[in-house]
Ligand SMILES: [Zn+2]
């Protein structure tokens with residue numbers, strides 16, 4: 001069958017909407033008809049070349065939709081199920097899966113790095129030419145083929161434009177709080193960088209019943225959104241001394257938990273300085289993998305636990321439905337994250353807005 005998909009053929013060039021052929025489903029494949037697909041900074045990194053992957057490729061890794069068809073051996077989902085795609089459909093039996101670190105699954109990491117599904121092949125072609133899959137999802141398209149563990153059922157009441165956000169940004173931010181840091185009730189939290197992921201860290205901290213939740217950013221737009229997501233205080237990092245301001249709000253010690261979600265040297269340093277001795281520091285932000293950062297050595301001292309997380313310690317089949325239910329119960333916000341809805345044909349405009357820092361989440365709606 002054929003579909004429309006957004007294809008990246010060259011770094012630093014716009015995506016092109018092309019007619020793409022989907023190959024026959026393998027026994028463990030699931031074909032998802034997408035309802036919505038969120039635009040994430042990681043897509044942009046590939047478009048700009050700071051994350052290098054084989055081209056041409058169909059980007060998108062934050063998708064939600066309906067299961068259209070399944071391969072003969074699929075048992076986890078059925079046609080008609082509403083699903084959110086996971087970009088970590090771990091195999092369950094490699095070295096890392098056996099260690100209880102499924103986010104590092106060797107099969108999935110290798111597949112994602114080579115731009116294929118876990119069987120090492122692509123299901124996508126244009127006139128016989130192979131297209132690569134992105135993060136085992138490729139959701140900037142009308143359909144995607146994913147391994148069955150990558151199609152995670154969620155309640156039908158959840159609209160697709162909100163559901164898709166769970167697949168990356170929300171899981172990354174909320175998971176960093178509840179899975180990686182295990183923020184305890186009554187504690188103090190500082191979040192440096194309050195874009196899409198940082199806002200989700202804030203609401204994760206509220207969900208975990210943190211008492212003091214401090215948002216730090218240099219964007220007035222982000223800081224204006226932060227209280228709606230749980231921030232009890234905001235600090236403008238260009239106008240205030242972040243370390244002094246955080247200490248003033250935390251009994252002079254610094255925060256119990258510090259999250260870095262901006263992805264630059266200054267934000268990393270601010271998160272480390274704002275963390276009290278003995279604190280947990282979770283690093284979520286990203287910059288070019290070859291970028292070098294220098295840090296004040298003293299800011300690393302004091303028995304701090306420093307954790308790098310890419311997907312909030314996700315256990316998608318447990319966490320996605322849990323996040324969905326929390327949203328439906330009014331405990332987590334998704335509507336306010338969406339600042340732009342687009343047709344697939346307008347997807348480049350969404351990425352341009354992201355580069356200008358104008359959007360929290362732009363979502364392609366099918
Ligand atoms: Zn993402």
Ligand SMILES: [Zn+2]
Nearest residue numbers: 091094097105
């Ligand atoms: Zn594995």
